[in-house]
Amino acid sequence: MKQILPLLVGALLTISISAQNKTPDEKDIATIIKKHGIDNSQVMEIASYMTDVLGQRLTGSTGLKNANNWAESKLTEIGMENSHLEAWEGFGRGWDMTHFEMHAKAPTYWPIIAYPKAWSSSTKGTGDVVYLNATTIDELDKYKGKLSGKFVLLEDIREVEEAFEPTAKRHDSESLVKLANATQPIPSQRRRRGGNADAAALRAATWELLETEKPLATLDRSRKGDLGTVFVSGARTAEGNARENDKYVVPQMTLAIEHYNRIFRMLEQDIPVTLTIDSQSNYTNPEGNENNVIAEIPGTDLKDEVVMFGAHYDSWHAGTGATDNGSGSAVMMEAARILIETIKETGIQPRRTLRIALWTGEEQGLFGSRKYVGKHFATAAESGFAVASLKEDQKKVSGYFNMDNGTGKIRGVYLQGNQAVSPIFREWLKPFHEMDASTISLSNTGGTDHLAFDMAGIPGFQFIQEPISYSTKTHHSNMDNFDHLVGDDLKQAATIIAYFIWQTSQRDEQLPRKATDLKYE
Amino acid sequence: MKQILPLLVGALLTISISAQNKTPDEKDIATIIKKHGIDNSQVMEIASYMTDVLGQRLTGSTGLKNANNWAESKLTEIGMENSHLEAWEGFGRGWDMTHFEMHAKAPTYWPIIAYPKAWSSSTKGTGDVVYLNATTIDELDKYKGKLSGKFVLLEDIREVEEAFEPTAKRHDSESLVKLANATQPIPSQRRRRGGNADAAALRAATWELLETEKPLATLDRSRKGDLGTVFVSGARTAEGNARENDKYVVPQMTLAIEHYNRIFRMLEQDIPVTLTIDSQSNYTNPEGNENNVIAEIPGTDLKDEVVMFGAHYDSWHAGTGATDNGSGSAVMMEAARILIETIKETGIQPRRTLRIALWTGEEQGLFGSRKYVGKHFATAAESGFAVASLKEDQKKVSGYFNMDNGTGKIRGVYLQGNQAVSPIFREWLKPFHEMDASTISLSNTGGTDHLAFDMAGIPGFQFIQEPISYSTKTHHSNMDNFDHLVGDDLKQAATIIAYFIWQTSQRDEQLPRKATDLKYE
Structure with a gap:
């Protein structure tokens, strides 16, 4: 056994070098993504404009309207295509x-x-x-x-x-082990007021x-x-x-x-x-309609399929929605930028279409994402959050990645009860173990936009983030301002999410799905 | 050796019981003071009126004027005599x-x-x-x-x-040992801006x-x-x-x-x-004069001598001066109340006169206390903080106790370089070891009103207090409000200070003094 190992390593090394001579292999992609995400980061510049200059982004407000217009332009500026506002109805007036x-x-x-x-x-x-x-x-x-x-x-x-x-905390091994050992989540009852x-x-x-x-x-x-x-x-x-x-x-x-x-x-x-x-x-806004911001990086051989990633962009009004959810929005915009720079550098095109969504109306009930899913992928039940049936396009969404837990860096990912995706994500986290991201939790997280996808049978995920001061100081507070964003954490998050999007785009199969009772229309 | 100890304890017990049969001994006084200070405390009621109702007490402001009038009445109400405002000059206008x-x-x-x-x-x-x-x-x-x-x-x-x-802390054994091991302080140079x-x-x-x-x-x-x-x-x-x-x-x-x-x-x-x-x-207040609030509990056989205790009463304007220095002011008023209740209960009168002073103009340069000392006990030097010579009445002040380090309870006392007072204070802290007050530090504290006495050769002391959130959150901030007072801590402080005042009053000798080069006029 002892003599076999060096030979095996030698063989792997040969393969790796030969791969580098052709196209960048997975390890190289991670390295290139890290370069654009960590060394050449623009996440804090994006976040500063979004929070300091645009300010509060309460759904329906003039602030959000201006912020939507800026995001639409900014996504074009960083190189995305088909950047546009996509309307949804029924929110009510703004303030x-x-x-x-x-x-x-x-x-x-x-x-x-x-x-x-x-x-x-x-x-x-x-x-x-x-x-x-x-x-x-x-x-x-x-x-x-x-x-x-x-x-x-x-x-x-x-x-x-x-x-x-x-009042500010990071995960320790105890809290991560607890997450890692979480069992299959029980579908949550909607909490009664x-x-x-x-x-x-x-x-x-x-x-x-x-x-x-x-x-x-x-x-x-x-x-x-x-x-x-x-x-x-x-x-x-x-x-x-x-x-x-x-x-x-x-x-x-x-x-x-x-x-x-x-x-x-x-x-x-x-x-x-x-x-x-x-x-x-x-x-x-008496007509009561709102917009999500949508933009794409077109795919190639599997371009009819999409990988979606997003975050809610709306905020409450007393702060500037920096950690809820300027952080998630800026990270997703930055992930798109990192991917575009990576595509430019490597010449490798995404196989599936990559689509960003900046949701609105999340704070009042995940409206933007639910309306979007309800329009494209599923028909909503007559009342409540449930989905009644699925549309054909639901089959084309390989997965959806969301971020909405503040400024903390990524320590791993919640499987949202989707056990089959575990070995895939475990592999994808490997290049980021050195950045402290390695935990896979079968557990789910609630209260934000990936649920709209999850309920429609589309694999939707949130990441395990460092808590920092989110629940104690910034989440829905007047102090949810840029100064409580941690730049190094957001760079890491954007980098890892960019890699997850990329891998979801490039694999032959879509991400495995959880079993569902929902029927196609 | 083993057999001697029980005998000795027995002997001490006999003495203690026989003392109880005559007049309350020192241990009883501590018990009675604790009852009034801990069980029947009014310190938080005093502090709430002082901060919530009277509000900010910037020197020269209408707020402080109202607060002075209230304190003058309140000290009479709790049973002090000769409560009055004592003017000092030269502060300048208020705001x-x-x-x-x-x-x-x-x-x-x-x-x-x-x-x-x-x-x-x-x-x-x-x-x-x-x-x-x-x-x-x-x-x-x-x-x-x-x-x-x-x-x-x-x-x-x-x-x-x-x-x-x-952001909030209490002392631990490490920080207390450091204080206990402090060496003779070096007279501080006035810091240049x-x-x-x-x-x-x-x-x-x-x-x-x-x-x-x-x-x-x-x-x-x-x-x-x-x-x-x-x-x-x-x-x-x-x-x-x-x-x-x-x-x-x-x-x-x-x-x-x-x-x-x-x-x-x-x-x-x-x-x-x-x-x-x-x-x-x-x-x-264009005439620019201010007032300290002074009141007394008259002494008996040594009534021409005084024990002074006080705190600055003025504050900055953005909060309500709760920890700087409503806490010290309320504790000193409460200490007076505790002593009056103790006198009523025991029938024992103080030997020396006990005099409270609520100082003003502290925040702008210890004006109130320096002017008071300059009027009664010493002649100030032509410039700076120094004293030029001493008045005869300086001899009549046995000691001065001050509190101005926030809401934290007392862990001990600073000797202010006065080594000779160490065994006395060590003895006086004994009834309060159970309340965590036992540390004697040769060190000094600066920046507040006991310095006016110390510089005039009068033993002036501050106590070692728990830091709590004083330097991090409340000292000179808009958040220096009643909610950041810790009631149990203030009760303990008032109780211990009452006991120190009482002991200073009742001992045959005055407190030992540090050597001084100052001459009497």
């Missing part, structure tokens, strides 16, 4: 925040750190603060006729804990009261966040959808916890508190 | 922030988290942003005539690091230019802080003092780092940035 300020006036002045929830109606005025503290529908009665012109606190104090643990029927009835009655009373604003302090970091997303209504045209939406403000608690503590001490607000916004 | 808002208008709207530096002149308007990037005085020429109506960036980008280490003569000349020329040009505002991003935490103190001038009446002070704004960097990165990409600001403030 542009045009001015926001809030201050305490009494007992003493201070400027308040707060943000309106998206789709809040405009509001302006000065008034006192009351705490709406009702545990039953009957208790709501005492607030009737008393909330107009007031600021209404909706929540009790939340205690703030000092950060004796790091909080609590029991009584609680739901109280909530509905509370919001009906608020919509009747029309306070200056309701105030809350979000479930997490401190020290100036505020987590804020969309406004709610008693019933229906805040995106319906002409619908009045109670102005809903989320305050920095320190400012919320300060107001609450003063009320507890019977100190009257007076605030002033000027929150202005425009409802936009 | 009340009455309105602040700042927004980006182009290329896209967002509300900016920022604060004016204290004593900034009011400013209102909309304008473009320029980066003042001069490394020599000659290079300033190109900005002449071009800064009026503009926002002027003064600093390069500061890279933001994610928090892979905790940054750099060489060229740098100083450039700074002066820059501020002269800015005072001539009168931009809408200068913008900086402070040395530390991120994620919505902004560190901001006082405005600067080319020469002289921003507190001089009628002096124009360039409006100087400190921005959240993410917002500052975002603007800077856009300028780097040649994207014009337009901001709008409305920063309004009133200059107050």
